[in-house]
Amino acid sequence: MALSLSDYFIAERGGALYRLTGQDLVDLISQNLGTSNHQVDDVAARDALGDLSLGDIVLVDDASADPTVDSGWAIYRKLPAGFVKTAEENSLDIVITTTNLSIGSKTSNSITIANSDGTPVTLTVASNTEAGLISAAQNELLGYITLTGAIDLDAIKNKSHDAVTTSGTSATNPINVNATQVLTLSISQLTPLP
Numbered sequence: 001m002a003l004s005l006s007d008y009f010i011a012e013r014g015g016a017l018y019r020l021t022g023q024d025l026v027d028l029i030s031q032n033l034g035t036s037n038h039q040v041d042d043v044a045a046r047d048a049l050g051d052l053s054l055g056d057i058v059l060v061d062d063a064s065a066d067p068t069v070d071s072g073w074a075i076y077r078k079l080p081a082g083f084v085k086t087a088e089e090n091s092l093d094i095v096i097t098t099t100n101l102s103i104g105s106k107t108s109n110s111i112t113i114a115n116s117d118g119t120p121v122t123l124t125v126a127s128n129t130e131a132g133l134i135s136a137a138q139n140e141l142l143g144y145i146t147l148t149g150a151i152d153l154d155a156i157k158n159k160s161h162d163a164v165t166t167s168g169t170s171a172t173n174p175i176n177v178n179a180t181q182v183l184t185l186s187i188s189q190l191t192p193l194p
Contacts, residue, residue, distance in 0.1 A: 109134040
């Protein structure tokens, strides 16, 4: 069911009950929230306006008397605390804050980023499941690797587990392989020269 301006409502004031229509409510809201627009020459004329309702809009042609306006017009809304500027010709009152980031400290496993607006953040070393920094020790190990082309590390890994074999016989090959693939050398196995 939609409400109508002719609907009746009950209001209580000082213990007495009164009836009012939807139109009465609209009029009350309009008087107290502001429905009027005003245009004046300057800030002094704005301040001299009487009978303004809350929410009324005032366009001031020369608002340079307002310390936040360099020159030109400004638009104000009437609020309980006074006038609040909502727009002006030359600029908007915008506050821009910046955050300065810098490296606070470094260790072999972390870097702390200092934040001018709050708590610093510490970045730590990557794990097998989470991204992160490379540690000083990991970087040192990577420094020992020199590559000149593509290398299949999986193939190298798989080959490293192949069983070690030797050729020849114990009389002709001085290299011995035990069960754990440890290599030993024994020249006593060789046949002496004739």
